[in-house]
Amino acid sequence: MLKTRIIPCLDVIKNKVVKGVNFKNIKVMGNAVEMARYYSLSGADELCMLDINASYQNRKTFIKTVEAIAKVINIPLTVGGGVSVLDDITDLLNAGADKVSINSAAVKNPRLIRQASLKHGSQCIVVAIDGKRHENKMKVVVKGGREITKKELILWAKQVQSLGAGEILMTSMDTDGVQNGFDSSMLKKITSNVSIPVIASGGVGNLEHFYLGHLTKSTGLLAASVFHSGKYKIQSVKKYLKNKGVPVRL
Amino acid sequence: MKKKVIGLVDGQSGNIGSINKAIKEIIKGRPYQLKIIRGEFDYSLFNKIILPGQGAYATLISNLKKLKIYKPLKTYLDNNCSYLGICVGMQILSDQGHEDRTTKGLGIIAGEIKKFKSKNLIIPHMGWNSISLNKEDPIVTNNLDNKDFYFVHSYIFQNINKSNVLANTHYGKKFPSIVKKGNIYGVQFHPEKSHKYGLNLIKNYILKS
Numbered sequence: 001m002l003k004t005r006i007i008p009c010l011d012v013i014k015n016k017v018v019k020g021v022n023f024k025n026i027k028v029m030g031n032a033v034e035m036a037r038y039y040s041l042s043g044a045d046e047l048c049m050l051d052i053n054a055s056y057q058n059r060k061t062f063i064k065t066v067e068a069i070a071k072v073i074n075i076p077l078t079v080g081g082g083v084s085v086l087d088d089i090t091d092l093l094n095a096g097a098d099k100v101s102i103n104s105a106a107v108k109n110p111r112l113i114r115q116a117s118l119k120h121g122s123q124c125i126v127v128a129i130d131g132k133r134h135e136n137k138m139k140v141v142v143k144g145g146r147e148i149t150k151k152e153l154i155l156w157a158k159q160v161q162s163l164g165a166g167e168i169l170m171t172s173m174d175t176d177g178v179q180n181g182f183d184s185s186m187l188k189k190i191t192s193n194v195s196i197p198v199i200a201s202g203g204v205g206n207l208e209h210f211y212l213g214h215l216t217k218s219t220g221l222l223a224a225s226v227f228h229s230g231k232y233k234i235q236s237v238k239k240y241l242k243n244k245g246v247p248v249r250l
Numbered sequence: 251m252k253k254k255v256i257g258l259v260d261g262q263s264g265n266i267g268s269i270n271k272a273i274k275e276i277i278k279g280r281p282y283q284l285k286i287i288r289g290e291f292d293y294s295l296f297n298k299i300i301l302p303g304q305g306a307y308a309t310l311i312s313n314l315k316k317l318k319i320y321k322p323l324k325t326y327l328d329n330n331c332s333y334l335g336i337c338v339g340m341q342i343l344s345d346q347g348h349e350d351r352t353t354k355g356l357g358i359i360a361g362e363i364k365k366f367k368s369k370n371l372i373i374p375h376m377g378w379n380s381i382s383l384n385k386e387d388p389i390v391t392n393n394l395d396n397k398d399f400y401f402v403h404s405y406i407f408q409n410i411n412k413s414n415v416l417a418n419t420h421y422g423k424k425f426p427s428i429v430k431k432g433n434i435y436g437v438q439f440h441p442e443k444s445h446k447y448g449l450n451l452i453k454n455y456i457l458k459s
Contacts, residue, residue, distance in 0.1 A: 002421055003378040003398060040445070045378055070267055076400060076443050096267045098443065121305030123374055123402045124264070166374055166402075197376045219377055249378040249398040 003249045004241065005045035005220040006210070006234055007199060008227045010035060012081075013053045014061040015068075019225065029228045033068045039227070040073035043234040045249055047077050048101075048169070048199075048222060054082020063095050070096025078126055080169075089116050093124065101126035101169055104142040107149055107156075110163055117164030126199075127165040129157060131186055132173040138186060145173035153186070154193050161194045168194065169222070171201040179205025179225065187216035207232065207240045214246050251281050254297040256456065259287045259323070261313045263338060264304030268442040269452075273300070276453045290318035293326035298456065302442065303338030307347030307363055307405070310338045311355065327358045330432040334455050337403060340429060340436025349405055359431050361410035368422035374404045381417040381427045381439075388458040389435055389451060390417065390428070397447040399427070399439035406438070435459070 010017045010032055017029040029035070036047055049069065051062045059082065066079055079092045080101030089100045100120075106113050106127050117125045131153045132141045138153035157168060170190050172183030182200045191198050199220035200213045206226075213221045226232050238248040256273060260266050266286070273284050287299070301323075303310045314320040327333060327343075335343055344355045347363035355363070366373055378398040383390055395417075406425040419427035419438070429436045435455065441448035 001379065002375065005377050071271060074268065074272070074443060074445050074449065076402075076440075093265055096265065098268075121264070121309075122404075123304060123376070167376060195371070195373055197372050197374070219372060 001247045002219065003045070003247045004214050005199075006043075006237055006248070007046045007048050007220050007222040008039045008044050008234070009201070009222050009224045010047070010049040011052045011224065012049050012062060012065060013051075014058050015065040017228065018052070019228065032065050033072060035228070036069040037072045039234065040075050043238060043250070044075060046075055046220065047073060049077070049079050050101075051079075051081030063091060066092060066095040066097060078169075080126070080128055086112065086115055086119065089120065089125075093120060097124075099124045099126050099167070101128045103128040103130065106160065107140060107142055107151065110159065113160055113163035113165055117166070122164045122166035125165055126167045126169050127160040128169040128171065129153070129160070130171050130173050131183075138189065141173055145176070154189055157190050157194050161196050165196060167197045167199065169199045169201055170218070172203065175203030176201070178203055181205065181209040182213040182216065182218075182221075184212055184216050187213070187218055191217040207237060210237055210241060211244050211246065214241065253281045253283045255295055256282055256284050257287045257291065257296040257299040258284060259299060259301040259314075259319060259339075261301060261303060261310050261317070261319065261339070263310045263313060264302065266302055269300065269302045269336070272442050272449055272452050273456070276449070276456055280457070282456065287319060288317065291322050293322045293329075293331070296326070296331070298332045298334070299323070299326060300334045300336070300455075301339035302336040302440075303342070305338060307338055307341055307349045307355070308351055308353040310342055311347075311353050314342075324356055327356060327434060330434065332433040332459065333435065334452075335434075335436040336442070337438060337440060340438055341405065341407065343429070343434065343436050344407060344410075347405070358434055359410065359414050359429055359436070361407050361414075363405045364408045365405050366422060366425075371422040374402055375421045376402045378444075379419050379421060379439075381419050383417045384415060387416055387430065389430075389454045391454055391458060392450050394447055394451060394454075399437075399441065399444040399448060399451075401427075401439045403438060433459070
C-alpha cells in the first residue's frame with residue numbers, strides 16, 4: 001500500500017535554514033546540510049528545500065548547498081525557489097535534486113512546464129501553487145501572497161496537470177504560517193480535480209492537523225516550523241498517524 | 251587479487267549521483283572498482299552493470315543508441331551477465347514500451363511496459379510502497395520482504411511470465427516490482443532513494459548475487 005509522505009521543508013538562504021515572514025524578522029534555524037542529514041536519518045519520506053532569497057549573489061552558495069545535501073541524504077529531494085528558465089531546472093537536477101519545483105515562473109510562462117517535463121520527464125517537475133480566497137473565489141497568488149493573479153485556482157491546477165506537471169505542491173496563503181491546520185476545503189477542491197499527487201502545505205500546528213491533511217487525499221504532507229522547532233519528531237507524527245489508520249513508513 | 255569491475259551506465263536519463271554515491275560506499279575497502287559507462291564499451295571487461303533510468307522508455311533507448319551503449323549492452327545481456335536495471339533501466343529489459351510511442355526494448359525478459367490503468371488512481375505512483383516477495387533470492391536477503399521502497403512511475407511491466415517476477419507491489423492492482431531472469435535483475439523502485447533498505451538491496455546485488 002502506498003504510504004502518506006511526511007515532508008519537512010527547509011526555507012534556505014545561502015546555506016542556512018531560516019524562518020521569517022516576507023523577509024521580516026528572519027531567524028536562523030540551523031545549518032541546511034546538518035538539518036537535511038538529520039531529517040533523512042530520522043524518517044522523513046522526502047525533503048523539500050526552497051531558496052527563499054534567490055538573488056544572484058546567494059544563488060551560487062545555494063546550489064553548493066543542494067550539492068552538499070544530495071551527498072548526505074538517501075531520500076528524494078525536491079528543490080525550488082528562484083527557478084525562472086529551463087536552465088535553472090537543469091542546474092538544480094545536475095546539483096542532485098530529484099525534483100524541481102516551479103512557482104511564479106510557471107504562472108508567468110505556463111509553457112515552461114511543458115518544456116521542462118518534455119526535457120526531464122514529468123516525474124521530476126513539481127508545480128508549486130499558492131492559493132488564496134479573494135472576492136469569494138479561490139485565486140492563484142504570487143510573491144508570497146502579495147500579488148493576486150487573474151488565474152482561478154482549480155483551472156490552474158488542471159492546466160498544470162495537462163501541461164505535464166508530475167505533482168502539485170499546494171500552499172494555501174490563507175492558512176500558511178498560522179499553525180491552525182491545513183486548508184482542507186482548498187486542498188479537497190484540488191485533489192478532486194486532478195489525478196496527479198498533491199502535497200499539502202501551509203498551516204500545520206499540531207498532530208491532528210496532519211491527520212486532517214491526510215483526509216484531503218493529499219499524498220504528501222509538508223511542514224516546517226513544527227519540525228524545526230523540535231515540537232514534533234517525524235517518527236512521533238508517523239506513529240500518531242499509524243494509530244489513526246493512515247499508512248505510513250515507519 | 252583482481253578487482254571486480256562494476257559498470258554504472260550514464261544513459262543521460264536522470265542524474266546518477268545518488269547511485270554513484272551508494273555504490274562507492276558499498277565497495278569501499280572491498281575488491282571492486284567502479285567505472286562509469288558513457289559510451290561504447292568492451293562488455294567482457296565488466297562483472298556487473300547497473301543502469302538507473304528516469305523519464306521515458308523511448309528516450310532512454312534512443313540515448314543508449316546515440317551513445318553507442320545499446321549494442322554492447324545487448325550482447326552483455328544476451329550472455330546472461332550480471333545486471334541491475336533501476337526504474338526505466340528495468341523497463342527496457344522488456345520486448346517493448348508504450349510510453350509516448352511504441353518502442354522496441356532489449357527483449358531480455360518477455361513482456362511489455364504499459365500505463366497503469368485504473369479508475370481514480372493517482373498517477374504517477376509516487377512515494378513509498380512495500381514489496382512482497384514470491385521467493386527467496388540473494389538480492390533480497392536481510393529481511394527486505396514487506397519493506398518500503400521509493401517509487402515514481404506511471405508505467406508497469408505487463409504480460410510477464412510469472413517465473414520472472416521476484417516481488418510484487420500493490421497499487422490499484424498487483425504489479426511486478428522486482429524482476430529476474432538468470433543473472434539479470436530489474437527493480438521498478440529507486441533503491442538509491444530508499445534509505446537503508448534500498449542500500450541493503452544494492453549491497454546484496456553487488457556482494458551476494
